[in-house]
Amino acid sequence: MTALDPERKRALFEATALPLTTALYNTALRLTGASADASDLVQETFLRAYRTFENFSLGTNCKAWLLTILYSVHINQRKRAQHAAISLPPEELETLLDEDVAGDDQRLPALDERWGPEVDRALRDLAEPLRAAILLVDIEQLPYEEAAVALGWPVGTLRSRLFRARKRLFASLEGYARATGYLRKPVRPE
């Protein structure tokens, strides 16, 4: 996009980016775990997006572009805050990968909206890179390629982490299904 008249830039930004506030807020909330942090993250994302709006190609996926900024801001904030490492060490990720959940032939219950809080809880328990993969691909429905760009990973890494994340989510939700009686048969090794 070429340099815009300030008023035109603001109007375009409001029409293109701001309608995505709810999607950004939900992703931010599930990344940070707190409403106030999510609001700060969304505000900073929009501000940075606005400053670089000339770099955005109208007609391309604005949500993917904003999520790229949001995730980058989030990672930088976490680094600055010197929190614990945001990524699990590779060996820990591999442990997750190797975990398998014993299954059986029993039919899985329908995961309707009543499961929302439980799915949210299971998501919160995921290591952040795994959670981020689910947020962008399964919830925000970004293609692998755009999600990988947003997260700053190669596509192969995204695919692998997405698989691990889904396996972990399955284990968690299946455990809940058994505990609540949705699945009754005892677990048996395959």
Add this chain to the structure above:
Amino acid sequence: MTGHHPLGEEIQDFADGRLTPARREDLKAHFATCPQCGRELERLRWVKEGTAHLPMHEPPPDLPARVAQALDSEDRRGSHASPLRRYLLPAAGVLAAAAAIVLLVSRGPRDLPSAVGRDFAAFGRAALSLDTASDDGPALERYFARRGLTFRTRVFDLGMMGYGLVGARVHRLAGRSSALFVYRSRDDRTLVCQMFEGTLDELPRGGETRVHDGIEFRVFSEDGVTLVFWTEGSVVCVLVSDGPREDVVQLAYAKAVKV
């Protein structure tokens, strides 16, 4: 069973529709004869289904106003960029950059009366809606605060003058956040008030300057509409109506407070 077990990630590719048609057919045939891989596919789909039903949380009500204020600050910062920087805009060239500066000077804040007048007209033809309908002034002041306006708003009681409150919206006026509230008279005349951070220096020359009770008022008329501006601290207030000019001025006199 048909062929070797695919890797888990390839089953995921199947679930996500990322395989070539030929490979997809291979796996389909395999799933038909391999319960173990069929279960893996079912699990992955089950999880995808679960995340599709996640509840969407509404953003806090003040978030849009916070974002708008952040963008307003950025706009103001941008408008104060050094003129040299504007000349360096690569595509525009020196003449175009100079023209842009002239344009910026002649528009923006200098357009305030026009912008306020346009809002009044837009409300009149139902092109500008209110966020909330209420005749409770203090409740509207709390509403503005909840929506993230950081300056103090004062929603006037004009009942004695025959005007009742209709409602309000958090608005944007010439690149800044504004508290906009609307009154209607018994004879169905509309009065719109806006409050926003700024000074009277931002108004264009022209218009009429009056002083009443030590307060400076700037009065403009555009297309049969009267606009009366004054300030209360760092907040600019403006009353707009298509009623008789002196009636609008007197309403402003009655409600303005020296801060």
